[in-house]
Amino acid sequence: MAVFFHSSEAHINFEDGNYQQFPKPETENAATEKNPKPKLKHLSVVLLCCGLLCVLQAILNISLRLALSEPTDKGEAEEEEEEERCPQGWLMFGSSCYYISSQRGSWDSSRQDCVQRDADLVIINSRQEQAFLTGFTMAAWVGMTDREEEGTWTWVDGTPVKRDGLDWAHGQPDDAFGGEDCGDLRTMIDFIGLNDSKCSARLQWICEQTLG
Template structure:
């Protein structure tokens, strides 16, 4: 930028003085600006690096949680597969009854919805891998009484009249089991097979005609698969 100063002298002459103002940046201010920008860039880099490290740490934690074994409800912390509790679960699964059979104690029971003679019922039980049920205790009789109204069981006196035997060859314990009132009575001289009756006034074991079609109860032992 040029600035002109003019002065008039008494003699009418004048002088011209020209000054040039050159705009120059202050070196120190420029250096300070650069340092400030560099500081801001470094600060931004530190923030981005910290954020990236947090993301990596979170991802690692998620992976570790997914890979760690979950604690089963009711199990003790630190229980691993193959320990005693795991073995018990596997044993229970291996000793389960077939589909359609009812588990109780050490036996599986099958209650038919069809009807057959005593011999036909036994044949059907054998085809399923069992036999007509053998009742060994009053507790077992009570359990079976909750499953049927009338059904064949595995006892007969065909060998000797009045001597009741189970299908496995063991004698029926008349003292331990409950017979229906007045039974066995061999009515009409031809009741050689046993059934279980659950009626209001007639409840317990009963002798009946072997050829009569009736439901039946099969039994087989629970064995490891």
């Protein structure tokens, strides 16, 4: 439809008609409609990946814990088994159990007490064993004597005492006053190590029981 107005001063034309609406560019519509969907899709993928990582991490942690705890548990079980093999109140070093008396007695009475405990006076085989036993008492009987031959020290099992392999207190053995035929372990200021004493002296004592 068209409308025409005529006047002396101006000539005005109006035209009215049907106009076709052009569609928006396809790329714009696609961007508008599809943008939310990729975001949701990406979020789902991220959440899924995080979930899988959490599961894998949990499995890894459990596996490592089992791998690390198995030897420890086994080692602890073996230690507990070994400790149970020593009588209650005894100390363990290497393959031996040690009893340190709280009472005092002569060398012979001390050895008799050890035998009644299915043990004997301790035989010290190394400096490491001697160091372990040093410090529990000021003086304690050990299983060595030179009764059979003066100056020839032997352990209660008949084996010779290796003087070079152990630590003696300064100047010992000295057989002071004659008749110091039994051995003890001293822990005193400036007097630490093996020593010879009269067998009738009243000292504490150390018993040893070999495992196995």
